[in-house]
Amino acid sequence: MTIAVALAPELRTSGRRLAGHRQEALAQARQRLAVVVLVLVGLVGVLALRLLALALLEPAASRRVSASPPGRAEIVDRNGLVLATTYQAYALAVRPGDLVGDREELARRIHAILPHRSLPAIRAALHHQGPFRFVARRILPEEAEALRRLGEPGLVIEREPERLYTHGALAAHVLGFTDIDGHGAAGIERAFDARLRDPARRHEPLVLALDARVQQVLEAELEHQRQRQRALAAAGVVLDARTSEVLALASLPAFNPNAPGPAATQPDRMNRITLGVHELGSILKPLTVAMALEAGTLTSLSQTFPTTPIHLGRHRIRDLKPRARPLTVPEVLILSSNVGSARMAEGLGASRQRAFLSRLGLLAPVPVELPERGRPLFPREADWGLPAVMTIGFGHGLAVTPLHAAAAYAALVNGGLYRPPTLLKRDSPAPAQRVFSAETSRIVRAMLRVAVTEGTGRRADAPGYRVGGKTGTAEKPKPGGGYDHRRNVTSFAGAFPMDDPRYVVVVTLDEPQGDPATGGGRTAGVTVAPAFRNVVLRVAPVLGIPPDLGREADLAPIAGLYEPRAP
Amino acid sequence: MRAMTSGHERPARSRPGAKRAAPAPRPAARRPPPRRAGLVLATVLVALAGYSVSAAVSAERRAVERLARENADLARQVTALRVELAIRMRLPQLQRWNDEVLRLAPADARQFLVRPAELALYALPPPEPLGPAPRPVAHRGPPSPGSSIAPGPPPASAPAPALGAPGDPPPRGPNPSLLLVAATPAAPTLAADPPAGPAAEATP
Numbered sequence: 001m002t003i004a005v006a007l008a009p010e011l012r013t014s015g016r017r018l019a020g021h022r023q024e025a026l027a028q029a030r031q032r033l034a035v036v037v038l039v040l041v042g043l044v045g046v047l048a049l050r051l052l053a054l055a056l057l058e059p060a061a062s063r064r065v066s067a068s069p070p071g072r073a074e075i076v077d078r079n080g081l082v083l084a085t086t087y088q089a090y091a092l093a094v095r096p097g098d099l100v101g102d103r104e105e106l107a108r109r110i111h112a113i114l115p116h117r118s119l120p121a122i123r124a125a126l127h128h129q130g131p132f133r134f135v136a137r138r139i140l141p142e143e144a145e146a147l148r149r150l151g152e153p154g155l156v157i158e159r160e161p162e163r164l165y166t167h168g169a170l171a172a173h174v175l176g177f178t179d180i181d182g183h184g185a186a187g188i189e190r191a192f193d194a195r196l197r198d199p200a201r202r203h204e205p206l207v208l209a210l211d212a213r214v215q216q217v218l219e220a221e222l223e224h225q226r227q228r229q230r231a232l233a234a235a236g237v238v239l240d241a242r243t244s245e246v247l248a249l250a251s252l253p254a255f256n257p258n259a260p261g262p263a264a265t266q267p268d269r270m271n272r273i274t275l276g277v278h279e280l281g282s283i284l285k286p287l288t289v290a291m292a293l294e295a296g297t298l299t300s301l302s303q304t305f306p307t308t309p310i311h312l313g314r315h316r317i318r319d320l321k322p323r324a325r326p327l328t329v330p331e332v333l334i335l336s337s338n339v340g341s342a343r344m345a346e347g348l349g350a351s352r353q354r355a356f357l358s359r360l361g362l363l364a365p366v367p368v369e370l371p372e373r374g375r376p377l378f379p380r381e382a383d384w385g386l387p388a389v390m391t392i393g394f395g396h397g398l399a400v401t402p403l404h405a406a407a408a409y410a411a412l413v414n415g416g417l418y419r420p421p422t423l424l425k426r427d428s429p430a431p432a433q434r435v436f437s438a439e440t441s442r443i444v445r446a447m448l449r450v451a452v453t454e455g456t457g458r459r460a461d462a463p464g465y466r467v468g469g470k471t472g473t474a475e476k477p478k479p480g481g482g483y484d485h486r487r488n489v490t491s492f493a494g495a496f497p498m499d500d501p502r503y504v505v506v507v508t509l510d511e512p513q514g515d516p517a518t519g520g521g522r523t524a525g526v527t528v529a530p531a532f533r534n535v536v537l538r539v540a541p542v543l544g545i546p547p548d549l550g551r552e553a554d555l556a557p558i559a560g561l562y563e564p565r566a567p
Numbered sequence: 568m569r570a571m572t573s574g575h576e577r578p579a580r581s582r583p584g585a586k587r588a589a590p591a592p593r594p595a596a597r598r599p600p601p602r603r604a605g606l607v608l609a610t611v612l613v614a615l616a617g618y619s620v621s622a623a624v625s626a627e628r629r630a631v632e633r634l635a636r637e638n639a640d641l642a643r644q645v646t647a648l649r650v651e652l653a654i655r656m657r658l659p660q661l662q663r664w665n666d667e668v669l670r671l672a673p674a675d676a677r678q679f680l681v682r683p684a685e686l687a688l689y690a691l692p693p694p695e696p697l698g699p700a701p702r703p704v705a706h707r708g709p710p711s712p713g714s715s716i717a718p719g720p721p722p723a724s725a726p727a728p729a730l731g732a733p734g735d736p737p738p739r740g741p742n743p744s745l746l747l748v749a750a751t752p753a754a755p756t757l758a759a760d761p762p763a764g765p766a767a768e769a770t771p
Contacts, residue, residue: 082653087646166653216658220666464676537673547676 071161073196074205075175075188077212078247078425082166082205084175084189084257089162090144091137092155096128099154103127106152113146114139137180138162163189165257171215173271174208174249174370174423177257177264186264187257188423191369207425209245214238217538218248222507225531226252229512235272236507236531238539239406241495243429244419246368247503247543249273249403272508274366277374277399281524282456283472283493283506284395284405285341286444288348289333290412291356293440297347301329301443301561305340312387317342317394330558333447334455336471338394345393350384353392359435360408360418362400367420376400395472402491406506409493413448413468413501416441442557449498449553454565460492460529462536464547468501469494469532471524476511487511490524492532497545498553505539507531 075084092114099106107123114122117136125135137160139147144157163178176187184193192206218236226234238248251272255264263269270276292298304326309318319337332340345353357363357378365373377399379388391397403421411418416436419429436444448468452461456471472491475483491508495501512527514520521527540547665671680686 082649085646085650085653087650088643164650164654166650167657168659170658212658216662219659220662462676464679534673541674541679546679548679548681549676550681 071197071202072163072178072182073198073202075196075208076205077208077210077215078245079211080205080207081212083171083208083210083212084163084165086161087164088159089137090139090141091158091160092135092139092144092147093158094125094128094133094135095131095154095156096126096133097131097154099126099152101152106150109150110135110147110155113143132156134158163258167212167216168258169254169256170212170219171210171249172254172257172264173251173273173372174210174246175257176370177260186260186372187370191371209240209247209423209425210249211247211543213542214539215248215250217542218507218535219250219252219254221531221534221538222250222252224534225507225528226509228515228517229509229527230514231509231512231527233268233272233510234508234531235276235402235510236505236535237273237403237406238535239403239410239421239504239506241410241414241501241504243426244407244410244421245426246403246421246423249423251276271370271372272510273402274368274370275372275374275401277376277401278476278489279396279399279474280402280405280491280493280508281395281472281474281489282336282338282341283409283470283491284392284398285333285336286412286448286451286470287356287360287408288341288345288353288393289329289447290436290440290444291353292344292348293443294356294436295348295352297349297352298329298344301558304328305332305337305343307337307339310339310342310390312390315387317390328561330447330450330562333470334451334562336451336456341394342390343393345389346386348389348393350386350389353389354381354384356435357392357398359433360411361420362398362404362408366401366403366407368403369423374401376404395474402493402506402508405491405493406504409495409504409506411435413441413445413495413498413504442554445495445498445501445553446555446558448494449555450558450562452494454562456523456525457492457494457529459525460494460532460536462496462533462540462547464549465536465540465545466497466499466551466553467494467533467536468496468498468553469505471529473522473524488522488527490522490528492524492528494532496536496540497551499551502545503539503543505532505535507535 072086074082074086076082092110103126104123107119107126110122111117111119114136122135125133135155147155148157161182163182165172165175165177172187174187176189176191177185178189179185182197184190184196188206188208189196195201196206218238222234222236225231233252235251236248237246237250239246251270253269255261255269257264289298306326307319307322307324309316309322317338319335319339321335322339323335323337327335327337327340329340329344331337332344348356354363361367363376363378365375378384378392379397388397407418407421410421415438416434417432418435419432422430445468448470449466450468451457451470452467457469460469460471461467469492472493474489474491475485476487476489478484489508489510490512491506493504493506495504507528509528509531512522514522514527518526518530
């Protein structure tokens with residue numbers, strides 16, 4: 001408009017000399033000029049608006065070219081050690097329409113660079129009918145460079161985020177793995193998939209309660225023991241007795257989450273700590289004693305129980321090594337008397353037994369964060385008669401996971417407070433539910449300690465750490481009913497140090513065949529107790545518990561109520 | 568517009584007393600008024616200043632962007648190195664080295680000393696009541712704080728030879744011989760029983 005106004009005087013002064021048609025042409029030119037100026041101004045306005053939109057309306061993340069967060073948050077252990085991370089990997093893809101040259105020759109050259117990828121698979125990708133297809137994923141940088149140097153325009157080197165588990169198979173059952181699209185498929189990866197992918201929280205790692213050092217010790221010792229005993233499988237868990245945080249959780253055989261493959265989902269590689277349920281045998285006996293003490297059905301620790309077998313219809317409850325005399329309450333536990341425990345449970349009654357088991361979390365899936373959780377097996381309430389009460393009293397007829405047992409043991413030894421186990425690091429302990437009194441806990445602690453020094457768990461005793469615990473040997477059920485006497489599940493559940501329990505450890509072996517070097521026995525005291533001892537010996541110094549050969553747990557509550565073992 | 572048009576007409580003769588008019592001004596298009604020139608100058612100056620500011624900001628932004636890219640690149644390299652380091656020192660690998668090469672055993676409870684006086688025990692030959700005492704890793708004499716790990720068989724096969732049979736009762740309370748050792752001057756005892764080995768030969 002400014003231009004048009006500036007031209008106006010000149011046009012006016014020379015107006016008399018101009019012919020009429022020139023004036024019209026000039027007027028027309030002015031109008032065109034005005035239109036052009038308007039268009040230019042409009043273009044500038046559009047550009048300005050677009051700039052404003054880019055600056056103000058675009059999300060911040062898309063502008064951050066440099067510090068883009070990883071696609072999935074890291075998973076670290078309680079000390080910050082990285083267990084799972086994400087990195088930009090290379091992948092080879094092909095656009096078959098853009099390929100030039102001989103495809104057979106190209107397939108051979110790609111196979112020479114990527115020998116782990118089969119030639120037919122490469123050939124199939126090159127002859128794919130669609131516009132795009134992956135040939136191989138997770139390839140090394142050198143391989144990617146070699147493929148780029150092939151100079152084939154139809155080959156595409158893609159960068160894509162890949163999950164990496166830095167410690168290989170360590171804690172595989174806890175961490176789980178992701179599928180090909182980066183979504184959690186098992187374990188923590190699946191349970192916290194939304195949290196790990198949340199753009200607002202991707203930059204902060206997910207902190208687990210695991211201690212990788214403890215996890216490594218547990219896995220190594222379990223694997224050694226599994227090989228020595230030629231067992232089908234081994235599993236173990238280390239729990240903080242005060243907070244119920246899971247410091248280690250191992251189930252062997254495991255899998256490599258970096259390349260899980262179909263083996264990871266096979267039943268023999270399932271998580272035996274949270275998913276596999278089985279009868280734990282005698283390790284539930286201390287719970288029966290504690291329930292009877294708490295309910296008041298045991299009036300005195302010096303109360304005695306006969307060891308004569310009990311006949312229940314077709315079944316007979318008897319001791320493995322029956323004594324010829326009645327046993328006191330501590331002796332029932334130390335000598336692992338089935339009859340004594342069954343009699344204690346009989347005095348307790350079905351309703352109270354059920355109530356205690358329920359408060360200890362043994363009648364519901366273990367409330368841990370993993371999606372792989374097993375449902376306990378127990379009689380229906382209508383069938384919970386005297387036979388069920390008695391068999392559950394010594395650890396049969398109730399199938400739970402080892403993590404159930406570990407959480408119940410934590411409540412048993414920590415003063416009677418039950419906290420659900422957790423895989424996440426806690427700054428403060430979760431709210432607890434009181435199941436046993438502190439006095440009951442104190443008495444049972446003494447019994448568990450003596451069960452190790454004088455009873456069946458002697459091979460679990462780690463000198464200086466005041467270990468207490470109980471062995472458990474359960475026969476596996478036959479497919480057609482009844483029990484198979486040749487196939488055992490042996491377990492040891494214990495805690496240390498028993499004067500002030502800090503950690504609970506539960507270890508199990510599935511079908512140990514016996515070690516000829518140690519006599520070939522297949523009971524828990526021979527097969528799995530040494531693994532517990534080795535774990536404690538290696539883990540306790542790491543966890544800051546110094547051994548002290550001069551200290552002993554408080555055994556006063558049961559003093560004089562058991563016969564010390566003959567030297 | 569009217570004033571500009573009248574500039575081309577002759578002065579009126581009907582006004583004799585009037586002074587001679589000044590020469591007719593040149594057309595406005597050829598001699599722009601000073602105010603308009605100032606405006607143009609100001610506009611040019613503002614445009615130049617604005618452009619220079621804009622160019623400076625743009626250059627600064629480019630530098631920041633380049634720096635951010637370099638930072639991101641470095642961050643990626645740091646991440647890659649960290650991951651590589653984590654993989655090289657992964658715990659199962661350390662365990663394998665330990666089992667196959669180093670063959671370290673877990674610390675024996677007897678290697679943990681409750682009181683400093685017990686350190687004197689290591690200045691003596693192994694005392695009889697305590698059985699085979701663990702020896703320091705690479706030298707004789709008092710153990711250093713980091714020598715709580717003694718060489719031996721793999722941990723799983725035989726974690727601690729001295730722990731031995733399950734029937735052995737662990738010693739309860741402080742060993743009286745330790746107090747005797749602590750109260751005895753060390754030099755005569757050492758002189759009476761000089762340790763053997765390269766370290767002893769090097770000592771005058």
